[in-house]
Amino acid sequence: MIQKRIAQWAVMAVAVPVAAAGARRLSHTLEARRGPSGMTRLLTRGADLMRPQKARRRRFF
Numbered sequence: 647m648i649q650k651r652i653a654q655w656a657v658m659a660v661a662v663p664v665a666a667a668g669a670r671r672l673s674h675t676l677e678a679r680r681g682p683s684g685m686t687r688l689l690t691r692g693a694d695l696m697r698p699q700k701a702r703r704r705r706f707f
Contacts, residue, residue, distance in 0.1 A: 666696035 673689035
C-alpha cells in the first residue's frame with residue numbers, strides 16, 4: 647500500500663514536470679523552425695495545463 651503511494655508520488659513529482667518541459671521545448675523548437683501552427687499551440691496549451699506556473703515565468707527579454 648505504501649509502495650503504491652510512493653510510486654504515484656514519484657510519477658506526479660518527476661514524470662509530469664518532465665513531460666511538460668519536453669512538450670514546451672518541442673513546441674518552441676517547432677515554432678522556431680516552421681512557425682506557429684495548431685500543433686505547436688496544442689503542445690504549449692498541454693504544457694500549460696500540466697504546469698501552469700511555468701508558463702508565467704517565461705520571459706522574452
